[in-house]
Amino acid sequence: xxxxxxxxxxxxxxxxxxxxxxxxxxxxxxxxxxxxxxxxxxxxxxxxxxxxxxxxxxxxxxxxxxxxxxxxxxxxxxxxxxxxxxxxxxxxxxxxxxxxxxxxxxxxxxxxxxxxxxxxxxxxxxxxxxxxxxxxxxxxxxxxxxxxxxxxxxxxxxxxxxxxxxxxxxxxxxxxxxxxxxxxxxxxxxxxxxxxxxxxxxxxxxxxxxxxxxxxxxxxxxxxxxxxxxxxxxxxxxxxxxxxxxxxxxxxxxxxxxxxxxxxxxxxxxxxxxxxxxxxxxxxxxxxxxxxxxxxxxxxxxxxxxxxxxxxxxxxxxxxxxxxxxxxxxxxxxxxxxxxxxxxxxxxxxxxxxxxxxxxxxxxxxxxxxxxxxxxxxxxxxxxxxxxxxxx
Numbered sequence: 082x083x084x085x086x087x088x089x090x091x092x093x094x095x096x097x098x099x100x101x102x103x104x105x106x107x108x109x110x111x112x113x114x115x116x117x118x119x120x121x122x123x124x125x126x127x128x129x130x131x132x133x134x135x136x137x138x139x140x141x142x143x144x145x146x147x148x149x150x151x152x153x154x155x156x157x158x159x160x161x162x163x164x165x166x167x168x169x170x171x172x173x174x175x176x177x178x179x180x181x182x183x184x185x186x187x188x189x190x191x192x193x194x195x196x197x198x199x200x201x202x203x204x205x206x207x208x209x210x211x212x213x214x215x216x217x218x219x220x221x222x223x224x225x226x227x228x229x230x231x232x233x234x235x236x237x238x239x240x241x242x243x244x245x246x247x248x249x250x251x252x253x254x255x256x257x258x259x260x261x262x263x264x265x266x267x268x269x270x271x272x273x274x275x276x277x278x279x280x281x282x283x284x285x286x287x288x289x290x291x292x293x294x295x296x297x298x299x300x301x302x303x304x305x306x307x308x309x310x311x312x313x314x315x316x317x318x319x320x321x322x323x324x325x326x327x328x329x330x331x332x333x334x335x336x337x338x339x340x341x342x343x344x345x346x347x348x349x350x351x352x353x354x355x356x357x358x359x360x361x362x363x364x365x366x367x368x369x370x371x372x373x374x375x376x377x378x379x380x381x382x383x384x385x386x387x388x389x390x391x392x393x394x395x396x397x398x399x400x401x402x403x404x405x406x407x408x409x410x411x412x413x414x415x416x417x418x419x420x421x422x423x424x425x426x427x428x429x430x431x432x433x434x435x436x437x438x439x440x441x442x443x444x445x446x447x448x449x450x451x452x453x454x455x456x457x458x459x460x461x462x463x464x465x466x467x468x469x470x471x472x473x
Contacts, residue, residue, distance in 0.1 A: 082106070084440060085266055085276035087253045087290075089115055091122040091229075091426055092418045093282035094236045095433030096440075097245045103437055108274060109240060110266070113249040116233040119357050121284050121395045124305065126336045126345055127229040127426035128323050130167040131193060132184035132221050134465030138450055140187055142428055147223060149430030153232075161232050164225040165337055166322035169466075170198060170210070170218035172330070180329050180465040185219040194222040207322070209315040209380050215326070226323050226336050229426055236429075248274075253283070253290060256415065263414035278440050282418040285357045285395035291417075297400060297455050298420065301352030302393035304368035307343045308386040315382060316344050325349075325466065326379050332468030333375050344383070346372065347394060349423055350468040357395045364391040396423040400457045402464035406439050407453040416440050420451075422464060 082105045086097045089111035097109040116123040129150060131143035150162035175182035188195045196202075198220050200212040241247055257265040257273055265275040283290055285300035310316050318337040321344075325334040332350030339345070348368075355362055369388070377384040397419045399405050405420030418436045425432070438445040462469075 082277040082440075083275070084108070084278045084280060085110060085274055086280045086282060087111075087266060088281065088283035088286070089233075089237060089240075089247070089249075090117065090120040090282065090284055091233060091236075091429050092284070092421070092432055092436060093280070094233060094240055095429055096280055096282060096418060096436035097433075098236065098240050098243055099433030099437040100440060101240070101243045101245050103441070106246070108246045108248060108276065110248045110251045110253060110268075110274070112252040115237050115249055116230050119362075119395070120233075121397075121421065122233050122426055123230045124345075124392070124394065125228060125230060125307070125339055125341075125343065126226045128167060128224075128334065128336075129162060129227050129427040130221055130224040130323070132167065132169060132188060132219065132224070132466075134180045134183040135187055136463070136465065137187065138447060140191065142431060142447060144191070146428050146430050150227065153430060157235050159235075161235065162225065162227045163318065164223060165318035166220055166222050167224035167324070168198060168207075168218060168220040168322045169325040169328060170203070170215040172214055172216060172327050174217045175219075181217070181219050183465065184221075188219070188221060196220040196222065207320055209312075209321055209382055211379055211381060214378060220322065224323070227426065227429070228339075232429060256291070256412070258412060258415075261411065261413060263412050276414075278414055278416060280416045280418055280436065280440060282436070284419060284421060285397045287397055287417065287419045289356055294417065297405070297457070299354055299398040300356060301396045301398050302355040302362060303348050303350065303352045303396060303423065304364045304372070305345065305347040305392045305394050306364070306369075306372055306388050307345050307390040308383060309342065309389050310338070310344050310383055310386050312382055313338055313342055326375070328466050329468055331375060331379075333379070343389065344386075346376075348468070349466065351470040352396060355393070355395075362393045364393060394423070397421050400459045400461060401454075402462035402467065404451045405453075406436055406448060406451040408439060408442070410453055422462075424464065424466070
């Protein structure tokens with residue numbers, strides 16, 4: 082088939098590589114530059130974890146991904162995935178129903194290397210934490226983070242060397258459709274590209290470029306901060322793993338010191354509805370005030386650390402928090418691969434094959450979870466690690 086993939090973020094580039102490997106002619110379209118500066122995947126880090134509360138399907142998918150992340154490190158000849166461990170702590174003892182408790186049970190049952198954490202261990206092993214506040218949690222040892230922007234750049238090069246036809250500087254304008262069938266795409270310069278299948282992998286742009294999807298997608302922005310710690314030694318990976326700090330109550334998660342001496346802290350919360358290209362796409366003074374308040378009690382040594390960079394990370398939200406990788410039943414030839422809901426990047430090594438199966442109509446059990454489902458109502462998110470806001 083001749084497949085047009087729109088969007089060269091993590092979904093698009095992995096899909097393009099996999100479809101090319103399966104023998105299809107692949108055209109990858111993106112306005113550029115690549116990695117696209119506004120894309121969700123263009124950042125210094127994304128968490129890679131198998132902790133998913135009681136959800137065995139995502140846990141199993143993450144297990145497969147982590148094995149492949151290690152393989153990618155070997156193949157690319159550079160450490161893009163850092164196995165620093167991922168630790169989720171609570172302010173009170175974990176109990177059934179809690180994200181941390183359910184993750185601990187699921188990971189233990191599945192034979193993962195995990196440790197139950199307490200305030201005494203925080204004090205001795207992870208001294209940046211306030212041990213008086215955080216009492217209980219789980220450390221997932223075989224987990225960590227990926228350098229997301231660098232991963233996308235490496236995959237773009239891989240796509241080029243695999244002879245994917247990369248059309249950078251091409252901006253999607255509309256679907257070329259008639260009689261209920263999508264036959265290609267139109268660009269904003271008036272040109273058209275014909276194809277047998279069109280894969281829309283445009284993340285938070287989806288509800289804006291395909292207005293009929295506004296019923297089941299929402300673009301939201303989440304604040305991200307890069308800080309320069311006054312005591313870098315306390316934030317080295319062996320003393321400060323990737324973390325969630327009572328994440329279902331605060332939304333805050335973050336990463337150890339990176340190669341540039343930066344600690345990144347972000348929020349996985351309700352976010353605010355916003356277009357990826359909106360002039361309002363900026364961290365607010367309220368976001369910064371909330372961060373400082375959080376730091377002063379969770380990691381006091383970071384309370385006054387200078388903020389060297391901020392950005393708003395875009396999510397493409399679905400009503401239930403699950404990805405959306407499916408053919409459109411009303412538009413033959415169109416496949417949408419979106420709905421990352423802020424937790425998609427860790428699955429980069431397996432996403433391409435899942436999307437390619439959706440394009441080819443191949444059976445894949447996980448595609449039932451990611452199926453076309455406009456009937457799902459708002460507010461039924463299953464993301465066990467998400468902070469819902471103080472009104473919930």
